[in-house]
Amino acid sequence: MVEYEAKEAIVAEQFFQIVVDYIALWGYTGIAIGMALESACIPVPSELIFGFAGYLVYLGRLDFTMSVVAGVTGGLIGSIAAYLVGFYGGQPFVTKYGKYLFLSKKHVDTAQKWFDRYGLKATFFSRLLPVVRTFISLPAGFAKVNLGKFILYTLLGSIPWTVTLIYAGQVLGENWRKLNSMGHEASLVVVAMLVAAAGYYFWKNRTQSDQN
Numbered sequence: 403m404v405e406y407e408a409k410e411a412i413v414a415e416q417f418f419q420i421v422v423d424y425i426a427l428w429g430y431t432g433i434a435i436g437m438a439l440e441s442a443c444i445p446v447p448s449e450l451i452f453g454f455a456g457y458l459v460y461l462g463r464l465d466f467t468m469s470v471v472a473g474v475t476g477g478l479i480g481s482i483a484a485y486l487v488g489f490y491g492g493q494p495f496v497t498k499y500g501k502y503l504f505l506s507k508k509h510v511d512t513a514q515k516w517f518d519r520y521g522l523k524a525t526f527f528s529r530l531l532p533v534v535r536t537f538i539s540l541p542a543g544f545a546k547v548n549l550g551k552f553i554l555y556t557l558l559g560s561i562p563w564t565v566t567l568i569y570a571g572q573v574l575g576e577n578w579r580k581l582n583s584m585g586h587e588a589s590l591v592v593v594a595m596l597v598a599a600a601g602y603y604f605w606k607n608r609t610q611s612d613q614n
Contacts, residue, residue, distance in 0.1 A: 418450055426454075430468055436451040437451055437475075443540070450581075453570070453579065453580075455473065455568050455571060456570060459571070474557065477560045478557060480539075482539075484539035487543060488543020517545065522552070529559030529560050530563055
């Protein structure tokens with residue numbers, strides 16, 4: 403068991419290095435493709451993609467805004483692809499052929515529960531949640547929700563996640579790999595940061611309003 407886990411860790415590290423090398427070579431295109439794969443339910447950690455993108459911004463090799471645009475664009479393309487699989491294939495198709503498309507039934511079921519509970523709104527706030535953000539497009543497709551609204555909610559949910567992670571990678575600089583080592587815990591940190599920022603924004607506006 404220990405030997406198997408060690409081999410699995412080595413394979414994962416080799417895969418992560420390939421992703422990093424590809425982004426280093428192709429820049430914004432690499433970021434977009436990596437996020438398209440992640441949002442299309444392929445297990446490519448967004449923490450890895452955005453963490454390294456932020457590091458390249460730190461080095462001055464990439465522009466922060468362009469990196470965000472590439473990440474959001476790639477994520478949207480992948481999300482639409484997953485949505486279309488759900489829309490035209492439906493649950494029977496994903497259940498039957500999902501294993502050939504790297505789709506974990508457990509993860510799809512988790513995303514389905516979130517969508518059943520919150521509907522289209524889940525495609526917005528679930529972008530900040532581990533696992534669910536990757537698979538939420540499938541149940542949206544199953545339900546055949548309006549594509550325009552799906553795209554809008556996906557964009558609105560993806561932007562804060564993308565901006566925060568790339569910025570974190572930039573701030574960490576040489577230590578950017580801490581984001582990837584944190585894994586899903588990075589999502590909790592991002593959510594906490596966004597909640598704190600929103601709370602400060604509303605507090606500041608209210609204070610200014612009371613003073614006026």
